[in-house]
Amino acid sequence: MIDVDQVANLAQVSRATVSRAFTRPDLVNHKTRERVLEIANQLGYQPNQLASALRRGQSQSIGLIISDVLNPGNAMLVKGVQDAATKHDYTVFMFNTDEDSIKERKALESLRSHMPQGLIIMPTSGAAQNLKLVGTLPVIELDRASGIKGAHTVMVDNFGGSRTAVHHLIQLGHKRIGMIVGSLDISTAQERHNGYQTALAEAGIAYQENLVQIGNHREDGGRLAAHKLLSRADDERPTALFVGNNEMTIGAIFATRDLGLDIPADLSIVGFDDSRWAKLLQPAITVVAQPAYELAYLACETLLDRLERGKTQKAIEIRLATNFITRASTAAPKQ
Amino acid sequence: MIDVDQVANLAQVSRATVSRAFTRPDLVNHKTRERVLEIANQLGYQPNQLASALRRGQSQSIGLIISDVLNPGNAMLVKGVQDAATKHDYTVFMFNTDEDSIKERKALESLRSHMPQGLIIMPTSGAAQNLKLVGTLPVIELDRASGIKGAHTVMVDNFGGSRTAVHHLIQLGHKRIGMIVGSLDISTAQERHNGYQTALAEAGIAYQENLVQIGNHREDGGRLAAHKLLSRADDERPTALFVGNNEMTIGAIFATRDLGLDIPADLSIVGFDDSRWAKLLQPAITVVAQPAYELAYLACETLLDRLERGKTQKAIEIRLATNFITRASTAAPKQ
Numbered sequence: 001m002i003d004v005d006q007v008a009n010l011a012q013v014s015r016a017t018v019s020r021a022f023t024r025p026d027l028v029n030h031k032t033r034e035r036v037l038e039i040a041n042q043l044g045y046q047p048n049q050l051a052s053a054l055r056r057g058q059s060q061s062i063g064l065i066i067s068d069v070l071n072p073g074n075a076m077l078v079k080g081v082q083d084a085a086t087k088h089d090y091t092v093f094m095f096n097t098d099e100d101s102i103k104e105r106k107a108l109e110s111l112r113s114h115m116p117q118g119l120i121i122m123p124t125s126g127a128a129q130n131l132k133l134v135g136t137l138p139v140i141e142l143d144r145a146s147g148i149k150g151a152h153t154v155m156v157d158n159f160g161g162s163r164t165a166v167h168h169l170i171q172l173g174h175k176r177i178g179m180i181v182g183s184l185d186i187s188t189a190q191e192r193h194n195g196y197q198t199a200l201a202e203a204g205i206a207y208q209e210n211l212v213q214i215g216n217h218r219e220d221g222g223r224l225a226a227h228k229l230l231s232r233a234d235d236e237r238p239t240a241l242f243v244g245n246n247e248m249t250i251g252a253i254f255a256t257r258d259l260g261l262d263i264p265a266d267l268s269i270v271g272f273d274d275s276r277w278a279k280l281l282q283p284a285i286t287v288v289a290q291p292a293y294e295l296a297y298l299a300c301e302t303l304l305d306r307l308e309r310g311k312t313q314k315a316i317e318i319r320l321a322t323n324f325i326t327r328a329s330t331a332a333p334k335q
Numbered sequence: 336m337i338d339v340d341q342v343a344n345l346a347q348v349s350r351a352t353v354s355r356a357f358t359r360p361d362l363v364n365h366k367t368r369e370r371v372l373e374i375a376n377q378l379g380y381q382p383n384q385l386a387s388a389l390r391r392g393q394s395q396s397i398g399l400i401i402s403d404v405l406n407p408g409n410a411m412l413v414k415g416v417q418d419a420a421t422k423h424d425y426t427v428f429m430f431n432t433d434e435d436s437i438k439e440r441k442a443l444e445s446l447r448s449h450m451p452q453g454l455i456i457m458p459t460s461g462a463a464q465n466l467k468l469v470g471t472l473p474v475i476e477l478d479r480a481s482g483i484k485g486a487h488t489v490m491v492d493n494f495g496g497s498r499t500a501v502h503h504l505i506q507l508g509h510k511r512i513g514m515i516v517g518s519l520d521i522s523t524a525q526e527r528h529n530g531y532q533t534a535l536a537e538a539g540i541a542y543q544e545n546l547v548q549i550g551n552h553r554e555d556g557g558r559l560a561a562h563k564l565l566s567r568a569d570d571e572r573p574t575a576l577f578v579g580n581n582e583m584t585i586g587a588i589f590a591t592r593d594l595g596l597d598i599p600a601d602l603s604i605v606g607f608d609d610s611r612w613a614k615l616l617q618p619a620i621t622v623v624a625q626p627a628y629e630l631a632y633l634a635c636e637t638l639l640d641r642l643e644r645g646k647t648q649k650a651i652e653i654r655l656a657t658n659f660i661t662r663a664s665t666a667a668p669k670q
Binding site: 060061069070072075076078079082083086089091092093094095096103106107110111113114219250253254276277280281282 | 395396404405407410411413414417418421424426427428429430431438441442445446448449554585588589611612615616617
């Protein structure tokens with residue numbers, strides 16, 4: 001095995017300089033560092049990050065906890081975090097919670113024993129409790145807020161995006177507008193529901209509880225909720241539907257097929273979250289698009305920046321705008 | 336901070352027993368272990384895996400290198416590996432190569448310094464070279480083979496799946512059958528291409544090079560390749576198309592729309608890989624479905640089993656069958 005002495009000898013520097021070239025490049029002359037790295041590379045020498053992590057009490061890694069890697073929006077978050085981490089030479093420990101607080105707790109326990117330098121998390125509804133497990137670890141909440149006071153969050157404008165979507169349906173002439181919303185103990189679901197309520201109120205349309213159904217963020221939940229909303233007589237059925245995430249939108253589309261409803265003639269649909277199939281379907285689906293990749297990339301850079309600068313007093317709260325994309329799934333209601 | 340002595344005192348066992356309760360449960364009496372873990376849990380004590388990893392030269396983690404997390408099939412592989420790893424209390428370091436051998440090399444370098452106990456990899460075309468970096472680390476090749484002799488592989492029957500798909504098109508009466516194949520330095524692409532060739536040969540249909548186009552495994556590559564194949568006079572254009580992966584199938588579908596071709600009247604399409612949109616589209620797409628979740632779960636269990644039993648002499652080669660699903664995108668050619 002190649003050791004640090006061989007590299008130091010060939011590069012004609014001290015052992016400490018070799019070590020710093022890897023761990024604290026800012027303290028080493030640029031040309032010296034280049035030389036050390038080149039020689040290390042030729043010899044196949046690799047500093048033992050685990051050993052140096054132990055000395056520092058940290059490893060050059062971050063944790064990433066998301067809720068559902070099978071959701072294409074989540075997969076995009078993974079890619080954004082990963083690309084940013086790789087750029088800064090961090091590796092990523094990834095966990096999937098399936099929206100399950102117990103899995104989240106288990107993930108945090110695993111993570112803790114691996115001593116990452118920070119964590120990016122899409123919190124479940126149990127996160128405010130679970131995150132106590134990692135105490136002082138720097139955390140960025142991605143996409144959603146846990147509700148912990150002073151938490152750092154990187155999210156989109158869920159409220160504004162939803163308000164725009166419902167406003168669009170109102171403009172087309174819809175008055176009976178249904179919503180399928182996610183679990184209301186998740187911040188995104190709350191905010192999207194608020195946007196829906198506000199748009200209705202601004203147009204003087206009364207909020208009707210029986211036009212709102214809660215789904216489990218997945219296809220099956222969306223399908224079930226849509227069946228409840230749409231299995232009614234023509235004059236009681238909503239003429240338009242706003243669905244709170246991409247997976248539930250698929251479920252709602254399947255429900256319209258089950259029920260023989262035509263989009264958009266019988267029902268206009270707007271989904272929250274763009275995806276490939278939303279473009280591919282005929283009619284293509286009108287959506288509130290989120291900048292998922294940028295959001296995740298930014299969350300990771302924010303975390304790494306925080307690690308570099310040390311603790312900040314002020315909570316970081318970043319909100320990116322959504323983008324409303326009108327496609328063929330929305331039209332005026334039948335007269 | 337809670338230390339091991341506090342746990343040992345309360346549980347009335349030695350420090351060594353506390354440590355073994357976490358790291359070598361097989362050496363500790365079951366009831367003793369339960370008591371230690373319960374007390375540790377109440378106190379919030381967590382053994383430092385990083386420290387014990389360093390002593391053992393290993394951490395309770397595995398690496399996972401995939402090519403494209405945005406491909407839903409890959410996302411399913413991630414979920415399968417993650418679920419199996421979590422079940423066995425392993426954490427997963429994940430990397431995405433984007434089919435880029437240089438990114439793969441970088442991922443392996445990062446991984447090496449984190450000392451995981453094993454690696455699951457979807458190799459790029461440069462993997463046979465790159466994997467030398469991790470020397471003796473136990474590796475399972477998932478979905479594809481690097482070509483390294485004696486490597487352990489967990490893959491599907493790409494050859495058989497493709498042969499069945501093309502055979503189906505031949506049975507419908509197609510003779511001019513095109514194929515969009517992935518990069519031929521990837522084992523899956525080779526095997527699928529072989530299945531295509533074999534099915535043609537078995538039916539006495541001559542292989543025509545100009546009916547085969549290579550794509551980059553992504554949507555844009557599939558669209559480009561489909562344009563090359565389909566932008567021909569009616570009597571020279573293939574009447575059916577077999578596409579080598581899900582992302583390129585989407586590209587091919589967009590190409591048929593660009594060119595105003597009707598599926599299946601003008602062109603039958605079969606894709607390799609099932610996905611949500613394949614079911615959702617109208618017409619729904621006929622596919623060769625892969626058991627991606629099972630494949631990945633099995634790959635992870637195989638790796639962990641190997642870690643437990645130590646080195647095996649024999650190369651492990653697992654092949655799972657594919658499942659051919661006939662939907663509405665394939666029909667007899669127009670007369």
